[in-house]
Amino acid sequence: MSNHILVVDDEKEIADLIEVYLRNENYTIHKFYSAEDALACIENTEIDLAILDIMMPDTDGYTICKRIREKYNYPVIMLTAKDKESDKITGLTLGADDYITKPFRPLEVVARVKAQLRRYKKYNIPQSDAAAEAVLTNSGLSMNIQTHECFLNDAPLTLTPTEFSILRILLEQQGSVVSAEEMFHKMWEDEYYCKSNNTITVHIRHLREKMNDLAENPKYIKTVWGVGYKIEK
Known part of the structure; x- marks a missing residue:
């Protein structure tokens, strides 16, 4: 269609x-x-x-x-x-x-x-891969992949498609650092995106604002300087 x-x-x-x-x-x-x-x-x-x-x-x-x-x-x-x-x-x-x-x-x-x-x-959109987890969680943060819903301490988070994608990638790779370049590749798979300047940074900042997750002392999305971002397990 x-x-x-x-x-x-x-x-x-x-x-x-x-x-x-x-x-x-x-x-x-x-x-x-x-x-x-x-x-x-x-x-x-x-x-x-x-x-x-x-x-x-x-x-x-x-x-x-x-x-x-x-x-x-x-x-x-x-x-x-x-x-x-x-x-x-x-x-x-x-x-x-x-x-x-x-x-x-x-x-x-x-x-x-x-x-x-x-x-x-x-x-x-719901994935057909049976190995994919339907719900991703981390310390009060819950993301339902199939319904495209995200909650923080039972309160709904209204996310754009890109914000949802970034947060999903970080939750799927909890404990590991994900670089901005890797995020671009996972979401878009286009080389020119890897050359973008601070788009990921802006989306991360906006995500933190919605989650009330202070950049100076974040509970969820942490910056690993010179490397990327991570959510601890």
Whole structure:
């Protein structure tokens, strides 16, 4: 079954270009040039992934991303004309999974979409592998792989797909250090992700905030400087 991709960009040429390349990969595209129309689509259509431009005249992509995260956990990729670290961090903090800076190569967008969908299906949909544990636990932290639910001291944690994936990897490898490069490879299996700068760092920071896990003295996610991250057994 074809995946449904939401594309939102007020620059018609860019939205049309993305549509052409993604349709060539047999995706079903829901394309909009305004945030208002996109928000209506989000409420009435089953979407598998969203590509959102940050700068739009009516409502920015941050707002759309925030609205998506109020109800849905599918991957969100932000498009930004600004090559500023603060813009990228803002998007990731609001729940985006990835960002692409304009100008971009259309094939890069296709690669990112495929990687996000592959990672989302791998780490957020029940696995057929009988060896996989349905529930992962650690000192008050509980993650149900099959229902995609996570609880901390019986209180629900609302996680984005990427946050869920990172926490799952750390729980599955309790007691071992996992590098950012290894996380990228496990989730996306694409070489260019290994070259990303601080995306994992931002997601880890946001995870800690949601878990009230202070970086200075963390109970769960610990930083092993120069190596990676770990959750002790």
